[in-house]
Every structure is written in C-alpha cells, then in structure tokens.
Amino acid sequence: MISFHKKELSSFNAFMLSLVIIILGYYPLITDRIYLVDDITRSIKGYFGWIGLGRPLTEWLAIVLSTSSVRLADISPLPQLLSMLALSTLVIILLKSTFKDITVGNVLICITIAVNPLTFGNMLFRFDSLSMVLSILLPVMAWDSLNKNRVVFPCLLLIACLSFYQPAIAIFPLLVITNFLQSGKYSEKTISYILKAVLSTFIACIVYYLAVVKLTINGSEHRADLTSNFAHAILSGLRNSLETASQSYGYISCAIISIAAIIFAVTYVKIFIKILKGEANRTKYINILIMMAIPFVILLCAIGVNLILSNGYYPVRVLFPVTFIIFMMLAVPANSSKKINNIASILSICVILSSFSVIYATTSALYHQQRYDSYILFSLTDKLSAINKGKDIYIFGATEDSEASKTSARVFPILKHIKNNYYDMTLSQSLINNGVRNINFSGEARKFSQALQKKACDGSMDKIFSTYQYSIFENENNLLISLGQDNCKK
Secondary structure (H helix, E strand, C coil): CCCCCCCCCCHHHHHHHHHHHHHHHHHHHHHHHCCCCHHHHHHCCCCCCCCCCCHHHHHHHHHHCCCCCCCCCCCCCCHHHHHHHHHHHHHHHHHHHCCCCCCHHHHHCCCHHHHHHHHHHHCCCCCCCCHHHHHHHHHHHHHHHCCHHHHCCHHHHHHHHHHHHHHHHHHHHHHHHHHHHHHHCHHHHHHHHHHHHHHHHHHHHHHHHHHHHHHCCCCCCHHHEEEECHHHHHHHHHHHHHHHHHHHHHHHHHHHHHHHHHHHHHHHHHHHHHHHHCCCCCCHHHHHHHHHHHHHHHHHHHHHHHHHEECCCCHHHCCHHHHHHHHHHHHHHHCCCCCHHHHHHHHHHHHHHHHHHHHHHHHHHHHHHHHHHHHHHHHHHHHHHHCCCCCCCEEEEEEECHHHHHHHHHCCHHHHHCCCCCEEEHHHHHHHHCCCECCCHHHHHHHHHHHHHHHHHHHCCCCEEEEECCCEEEEECCCEEEEECCCCHC
C-alpha cells in the first residue's frame, strides 16, 4: 500500500499543494462566465441587499471590493480567486488543529472540505462566493482559537460568521465534536472544553440576534420567520438535506463516503466502549451523555439553522456543513493508526477526484443552459421590438432545460438542485437590459401574470406567436410571455 504519511511537509508546501488542487477543482469557474439567479439581477441592477438578510459583513465587504457604496460592480472572478486563497488557509488551520503531522495524506483529508460539490454550490455565486467562504473559514478559526483556551475571540469570530452567512454556524459544533472524539482523554478538561464551546455558541447567537437581526432584517423578509412545528421541521429538514447532499455528491462519492461512515462508526463504538470501561465517577457519566448526544447533534448540524425556520429551504449552497461531517468521518479514524490514515487518504483522493467530475460537468451544463437561454433572450428581444404595441408585458414560467443540461442531469443529479434557467425575475431584468420597455415584474406583477396565464389557457387571450421555447399572448392591454411548454397542464 502507498504510504501517505512517511514524509512531512512544511506549512508553505502544504498550503501550495492545497491551493493547486483547489484551483484545479474550481478552474471552470474562472474560465466560464456562469451567472446564477442573484448574479444576473445584481450584475444588471447593481444592488446590494444583504443587510436586509442579516448579513451586514457581506454587504460591507462588497462595498469595499466594489469601491462604491452606491452601486455594486461585477468584479468576477476576483471574489472566487480570493475564495480559493481563503479555502487554502482554511485547510492549513484545519490541518494543524486536527493532526500532529503535516503529511500529504492529512492535507488530502482536509481538502475534502474545500473541493466538493456542496462548497461548489457557494463558489458558483459570483457576488456571494467570498463572503460565503469567509463564513466557512471563521468558525474554523473560532474552533482553533478555542483549542488554544481562548473564550472571547471565538465568540467574536462566530458573530462575524453569522454576519456573513448564517448557515455556517453549524460548522463550529462539528469541529468541537471532532476534537472531542480524537482527544483520547475523556476527563474534566474535555467536559470543560465542551461547555466553553456551548457557551461561546450561545453568546454569539444571542449577541447576533440582538445586535444584527433585530436591527437589520426587513419586516417583509420572511426567510427568518421561526417555525411553530419543530418536530416536523427536523424530520423534513433531515430528509431534504440528506437527499440533496447525496444527490450532489453523486453515486461514486456516496459509495466512498459510506465506507468512511462504516470505519467512523467502528471507531466511535471503540471510543464509547473505552469510556464505559473507565472508572465510575461523575466525569465518566457526563462523557457517556456527551457520546449519546453526539449522533443527534451531527444530524441537526446536517440540517443547519434552517431547522428553526418556517420555510426551511435546502438548496446546495446551505449544506456545506455536511462536508465537515464527512471530514470528521475521515479525520477521527485517521488519527487512530497509520494504516487507517492511509485508507482515509485514499478515500479522500477518490472523493476529491469524483468532486472534480461533478464540478466540471455541472459547470459545463450551466454554461450550455446559459447559451440556450441567451438565444431565447435575443429571440424575444427581436420579437417584442417588432411587435412594439406599447402594451404592458408580463412573464410566466421558466425556460426549459437545454438538451445538454438534461443529459448531464441523468449522470449528475446535482443539476436538479442548481439551476440558472431564465424565469420571470431574471428574464424581465435581462429584457430591460436589452432595451425592451414596459416589462413588469414584482410580487403583484407575478400574481397578475398567473392570472393572465389562466386566461391564455382558457382561450381568453390570443396567441400571436409561438415556438418550442416560448409563446406570446395578448389581450386589449397586455402581452404575456409564457416560457416553456405545456404551461396549461401544470
């Protein structure tokens, strides 16, 4: 068996190794100009809008990078390049805090967090990628600081994490659990360590809520509304998040991760037995309770902060804490012996390589979809300019998937969860950007377009043009662009 732990690396060489792999992993994001939903509207309108979501640091960072507080500038791929540097920094901090030795194998285990389909879901966003990655980096720094017996600094870092991107807070308890399991010393000191971690998280969340949420989140923004049915939220959240995560990684990676999970489960049972065999005292029983709680905490972290929200939403971009669960399943056993370290290193290579395939294929599919939608955009621009009736224009539906996207989705299910198809909001802004006037889009306009679509379906509006990609209907005062096919059957 190839040994991945014989030769130690310097911190600089480990950083460069991780940076090279990360750049190779996300290279398509540099070369292919992919724009997702928010990217399209932000690139056209130049709005910020993060403070109202409880993310003031994201907005302030965007102001600094754009060198303007008035309009947001599209400076991509600079945010993604900076994100790659941040991810490499994360790898090194994680490496030094998790393993005694800096070896190729241990670097590869840490890189599974940086290069994977779930982190890719964050890297895709041209305007948000850097703030999202920084939100991932900050709880790692908070954990590293906690390991050095600091208390105040971890709290500040966690508040900053929440102020960048809230779901990242789930990373911190996962790393604390990782450190607890691999410590090998289940004493009063480890219990104190857990208590400090819980206290730091609690203080950070309270301060963030009072100082940020209460002062910044818009009353009309319902993403932050709390659920009244926690049991249902937990069950549905767990099902949805794990389904999305497994589909994002793909079949091969899921098989590899399953092997890692089995090895981790065996290691976990061994640790539990070791604690059970210890001397009967208060410390022992507290550690038993901690061990019993760990599986539930891990599952809750997989769901993330969305479990307390009324509209729990689980797109790929909020599920990156799952990558730290996978890291835990690799790192904890890897610290037990050199043989298992080798196995974990090989599994990490497999996960990274399969992630490469997912990232490259997904980027290509999104690029083909973008080209397909651009054709529709210019076709509509020409057609609407020719009609030129001065009527109010409304949009209903979304563009169909391109044939290339459909083909890739059969192999990589992640494409079911990452879309850049035009729909009413993005198409309306793009048409306006192309000089088309009288385009209407808002919450009320969306309701009106739905009413118009019903009229189109029952024959109350005249169809004046139709292709496979879209149809145009009109009545006395309005034009309706109905995207896609068979909207009357939906």
